[in-house]
Amino acid sequence: MSIEETLIKHITEFETAQFAENEASPTGYSRDFHTVFLKADARFRIASKTLNLTYPSAPPDGTYGEQMSEILERYGAIVSSWKGLLLARKFEIEAALEYETATGEFSESILFDEASRKTMGKIVEAMRTEVHSSEWLGADRKRRVLTAINAVQTEIDKEISNFHLVLGKVVDLGDALGKAGDKAKPAFDRIEQLANAIRGRRKETLEIEKDTDPLKIEDLRHEPEE
Numbered sequence: 532m533s534i535e536e537t538l539i540k541h542i543t544e545f546e547t548a549q550f551a552e553n554e555a556s557p558t559g560y561s562r563d564f565h566t567v568f569l570k571a572d573a574r575f576r577i578a579s580k581t582l583n584l585t586y587p588s589a590p591p592d593g594t595y596g597e598q599m600s601e602i603l604e605r606y607g608a609i610v611s612s613w614k615g616l617l618l619a620r621k622f623e624i625e626a627a628l629e630y631e632t633a634t635g636e637f638s639e640s641i642l643f644d645e646a647s648r649k650t651m652g653k654i655v656e657a658m659r660t661e662v663h664s665s666e667w668l669g670a671d672r673k674r675r676v677l678t679a680i681n682a683v684q685t686e687i688d689k690e691i692s693n694f695h696l697v698l699g700k701v702v703d704l705g706d707a708l709g710k711a712g713d714k715a716k717p718a719f720d721r722i723e724q725l726a727n728a729i730r731g732r733r734k735e736t737l738e739i740e741k742d743t744d745p746l747k748i749e750d751l752r753h754e755p756e757e
Contacts, residue, residue, distance in 0.1 A: 534688050535617045538578045542614045545571040545606065552599075560596045568602045575610055581685070585609060641694040643687055647732045651687045651725060655680060658721040665718075672707070679704040683725070694733045701726050 548571070552564040572590060579586035586609055591601035643651075662668065662676050683704055686697045705722050 534578070534581055534685070536690065538574075538582065539614055539617050541571065541574045541578070542610060545610075549603070549606070560599045562595055565595045565599060568599045572602045572605065575605070584613065641692050641697060641729070641733045642735075643690060643692065643732065647728070647735075648687055651728050651732075652684070654721055654725045654728065655684050655687070658718060658725075661718055661721070675707045676704070679707040687729075694729070697729055698726065701729065 545567075548564055548567045552561050552568075555561045555563065569590070575586055576588060576590070578584065580588075587605060591598040591605075593601070659677065659680050662673060662680065665673065668676065679700070683697070683700045686692045686700055701722060705719065708718055708722075
């Protein structure tokens with residue numbers, strides 16, 4: 532399940548809880564639903580950061596009734612529009628995949644199933660671990676690399692993405708690593724693994740044979756520093 536689909540699921544769950552709470556306490560707020568509301572708010576705050584959506588960053592304050600009231604206000608003013616937006620994005624991508632021809636030169640859709648996301652996720656996680664434990668990356672560059680890794684992760688977590696966009700994120704990741712000589716070789720090896728996995732998944736999406744080196748990603752290796 533993609534991040535967007537997870538958020539849609541959580542919004543639907545909150546809407547169900549909201550209806551049940553209103554049935555249980557039409558004139559006030561039922562304390563029985565306080566925890567459910569707080570959990571929904573926490574999910575919305577995390578989702579907004581992950582998907583770059585607007586939402587208050589701090590949890591609601593006050594009594595349980597005041598907190599529930601504020602969460603409902605946040606839902607009505609902000610979250611209620613997310614569901615339609617996310618569904619529209621999902622349907623637009625699916626429609627693009629339906630209408631493109633399998634042999635089209637500019638066909639760009641790439642479908643990530645659970646198995647491919649798991650395979651690529653392991654590569655990304657291994658790279659993230661290497662970067663966290665590295666001593667050859669300065670603090671600023673390490674933050675840049677981790678941000679680039681997260682951008683790649685976001686794309687492969689989607690059920691449907693754009694082939695060139697995903698591959699571009701991998702190139703950005705190589706650029707973020709910069710020149711680090713032989714010390715960076717393990718990380719660049721991971722990048723090549725990831726690029727090859729993305730190309731392979733693209734081939735499966737099209738279900739046709741392609742050139743052995745389609746849309747070759749630029750060489751991410753750098754000459755060792757003198």
